[in-house]
Amino acid sequence: MFSGLNTPPLTPLRLPVTADISVVSRMEQEITTESELRHAIARMPFNAAYDYIRHVAYSMADDGHADVAIDRIEAFDAIATRRGQEEGALLDIHAAVMQTLAGTRLLANDIDGAMADAAAALTLLSQSPKRKDEPFLSVLGVLLHDIAIIHSLRGEYRQAERDIEKSLKVLARLAKFWPERYTDAHMLAMSASTRICHSCDHQAEMLRRYSDETDGYMERLKNGDRTAADALIDSLTAEGLTFARMGKHRDAVQYFTRALKLLSQSEAEFSLRQLHLSVALGESLLTIRATREKGVHLLNTMLHKATRLQDDNVYRHILDTLANADTGSLDILGIWHKIFPR
Numbered sequence: 001m002f003s004g005l006n007t008p009p010l011t012p013l014r015l016p017v018t019a020d021i022s023v024v025s026r027m028e029q030e031i032t033t034e035s036e037l038r039h040a041i042a043r044m045p046f047n048a049a050y051d052y053i054r055h056v057a058y059s060m061a062d063d064g065h066a067d068v069a070i071d072r073i074e075a076f077d078a079i080a081t082r083r084g085q086e087e088g089a090l091l092d093i094h095a096a097v098m099q100t101l102a103g104t105r106l107l108a109n110d111i112d113g114a115m116a117d118a119a120a121a122l123t124l125l126s127q128s129p130k131r132k133d134e135p136f137l138s139v140l141g142v143l144l145h146d147i148a149i150i151h152s153l154r155g156e157y158r159q160a161e162r163d164i165e166k167s168l169k170v171l172a173r174l175a176k177f178w179p180e181r182y183t184d185a186h187m188l189a190m191s192a193s194t195r196i197c198h199s200c201d202h203q204a205e206m207l208r209r210y211s212d213e214t215d216g217y218m219e220r221l222k223n224g225d226r227t228a229a230d231a232l233i234d235s236l237t238a239e240g241l242t243f244a245r246m247g248k249h250r251d252a253v254q255y256f257t258r259a260l261k262l263l264s265q266s267e268a269e270f271s272l273r274q275l276h277l278s279v280a281l282g283e284s285l286l287t288i289r290a291t292r293e294k295g296v297h298l299l300n301t302m303l304h305k306a307t308r309l310q311d312d313n314v315y316r317h318i319l320d321t322l323a324n325a326d327t328g329s330l331d332i333l334g335i336w337h338k339i340f341p342r
Helices: 022-030 034-043 046-062 066-080 089-107 111-125 134-153 157-177 179-196 200-213 215-222 227-245 249-266 272-286 289-308 312-327 329-339
Strands: none
Touching: 022 046, 034 089, 046 066, 046 089, 046 134, 066 089, 089 111, 089 134, 111 134, 134 157, 134 179, 157 179, 179 227, 227 249, 227 272, 249 272, 272 289, 272 312, 289 312
């Protein structure tokens, strides 16, 4: 199996900063009393406060200072909220703070602490479970995504699958009404779902969702930030590699084909990334009797691409793969199962 492809890690979901966060930064520096700060936060747009809290916390964590970020969030929360007494805007802010704290602890690999903070955020949201407004759904969608990761890291896969399913439904709703803010987040959650979901039924459902939902996003992503599209492609590729290593090449072909289609839509020129993915697809096609000739044709085409892109390692790998195909060595497992049926 071609090894030039990587599996992306599971990380907390990050919404883009779409609000003006400078007003929050100035307010935090200029207002001196806790009471004034609390009232100022309650009056400001929710997205500005949420974006500011997340931006500061995750930037510090990315720089290796997650412990400092956690202390700062807790200090901000202690000033801005009164636990058990919040309502309205302050309740939303408190829930957003606890969600961000859970995500920051995830980045610091504090799984138990992240779960405790996530549970606190979920408890706050449960005080008004029938809400459908943006602040409520925003925190809920991100929170459920991160809880799914926590359950997955703890080996609690059935719970993780339920969490990511709920998160995807919330984020899909948000992306429909506020695409600029939530489309990327929805795609990132879909990309995480293939590694969170372990049952074949859930994996099949995720692939169907990719087919149904991502085509509509690609046109916008081609002209903007490709982070979400790249994560989606990486996730599909990783799932294909997993199936290929398990010998489930028909499933692998589906994922590789989908990833390659999205990649070709997002990149104007044929790239090394497309070359590596095409080789992985070709190898899986070779192992299936009905698609063997397609695999040979695709790999022969990639020989020319590898030469043009000057990737000697891939060129030699394709030659070795085709040589093995000519000797029939790729059919050994098929012959074995015919002699010794399962």
